Amino acid sequence: MTGTEDIRIAVVVGLACAGALFFILGTVGLLRLPDFFSRIHAATKCDTVGAGLLLAALAVLNGAQPATAKIVVLAGLVLLSSPTTGHALARAAHRTGLVPYHAEKE
Amino acid sequence: MRRPIAIALVLLSAIPLVVAVAGLPAHGDPSAPVHTHVSAHYIERGAEEAGATNLVTGVLLNYRGLDAAGEVTVIFTALIAVLAILLGTGTTPESTASSRGASDRRGADRESTVAPVSPIVSFVVRLLAPFIALYAAYVILHGHVTPGGGFQGGAILAGLFIALAMVLGTRAMQPVARTALAPWLQGAAVLSFVVVGTVGAFLTGFFLGFPAEPPLHLVRELLIIALEVGIAIGGAAVLATIFLHMEAS
Numbered sequence: 008m009t010g011t012e013d014i015r016i017a018v019v020v021g022l023a024c025a026g027a028l029f030f031i032l033g034t035v036g037l038l039r040l041p042d043f044f045s046r047i048h049a050a051t052k053c054d055t056v057g058a059g060l061l062l063a064a065l066a067v068l069n070g071a072q073p074a075t076a077k078i079v080v081l082a083g084l085v086l087l088s089s090p091t092t093g094h095a096l097a098r099a100a101h102r103t104g105l106v107p108y109h110a111e112k113e
Numbered sequence: 114m115r116r117p118i119a120i121a122l123v124l125l126s127a128i129p130l131v132v133a134v135a136g137l138p139a140h141g142d143p144s145a146p147v148h149t150h151v152s153a154h155y156i157e158r159g160a161e162e163a164g165a166t167n168l169v170t171g172v173l174l175n176y177r178g179l180d181a182a183g184e185v186t187v188i189f190t191a192l193i194a195v196l197a198i199l200l201g202t203g204t205t206p207e208s209t210a211s212s213r214g215a216s217d218r219r220g221a222d223r224e225s226t227v228a229p230v231s232p233i234v235s236f237v238v239r240l241l242a243p244f245i246a247l248y249a250a251y252v253i254l255h256g257h258v259t260p261g262g263g264f265q266g267g268a269i270l271a272g273l274f275i276a277l278a279m280v281l282g283t284r285a286m287q288p289v290a291r292t293a294l295a296p297w298l299q300g301a302a303v304l305s306f307v308v309v310g311t312v313g314a315f316l317t318g319f320f321l322g323f324p325a326e327p328p329l330h331l332v333r334e335l336l337i338i339a340l341e342v343g344i345a346i347g348g349a350a351v352l353a354t355i356f357l358h359m360e361a362s
Binding site for chain 2: 084094
């Protein structure tokens with residue numbers, strides 16, 4: 008009885024930590040990467056994978072309840088909307104002639 | 114000559130404001146008037162008195178209904194001001210409305226220079242549109258129970274309209290935006306306050322009064338929902354109209 012409960016909590020902690028890690032990496036990337044495209048790439052990871060994993064953790068934590076369905080729908084929305092936003096931003100930047108960063112080779 | 118007058122006017126309006134702000138009680142002061150008079154009463158009796166489980170809605174539409182009526186009037190006036198500026202500069206198709214062909218050609222020129230809409234964005238916006246619409250309706254109609262209401266739902270509705278306009282092109286929105294109905298939609302918030310206020314005047318004797326006695330307390334709920342829907346439609350129409358006119362210029 009307590010065994011399955013412990014496993015469930017362990018899964019929740021694992022998912023939440025992984026989500027937080029993606030958020031930290033995405034934030035560091037947003038601050039440290041050299042140009043618009045790579046920053047967008049890092050920032051989109053935050054919302055997609057980070058928020059996705061955190062919502063998955065919340066869903067597991069919540070168990071089989073009506074609110075869990077809302078969380079799952081929310082995760083689906085994030086998985087759909089966040090990459091689309093990243094794509095639209097990168098496409099607009101590319102179309103308006105922003106040149107991606109290249110490390111100078113000499 | 115204009116400059117000194119402008120500076121004098123700014124000082125004339127700024128100094129009383131600064132003095133008033135200096136006289137305000139400190140932030141978070143528990144003995145500040147705002148915490149000692151009506152708040153406790155709102156929290157204790159607001160839900161049953163105002164007819165909305167969500168206290169914010171109760172305060173916004175019932176206790177301070179006149180204030181909200183002023184707010185929607187300000188929003189509507191802002192729309193008039195923005196349109197006056199956009200149309201006054203003579204850059205929108207409306208200003209050349211006498212020659213419809215000219216505005217159509219202008220639209221065609223624009224669309225040929227703008228990059229085609231990304232199929233991914235188009236697909237996702239179309240896929241999510243019904244869900245966003247459903248969410249907007251939920252926020253509007255459930256606003257007297259949970260956080261939300263007409264202003265928030267109207268903003269979601271306007272966001273949906275703008276997203277669809279960007280994907281489908283503003284011309285696809287013309288059937289909605291250019292009908293005889295459009296001015297009524299833009300004024301919906303103000304009109305709903307006028308109508309609900311008048312109904313309240315007949316029922317209770319006060320403009321924007323809400324009946325609280327048992328036989329009529331269901332009417333009160335309906336009146337609040339009517340206000341929410343009016344605010345939502347009016348707010349969404351104002352935001353969407355400003356977007357369409359900015360797009361056109």
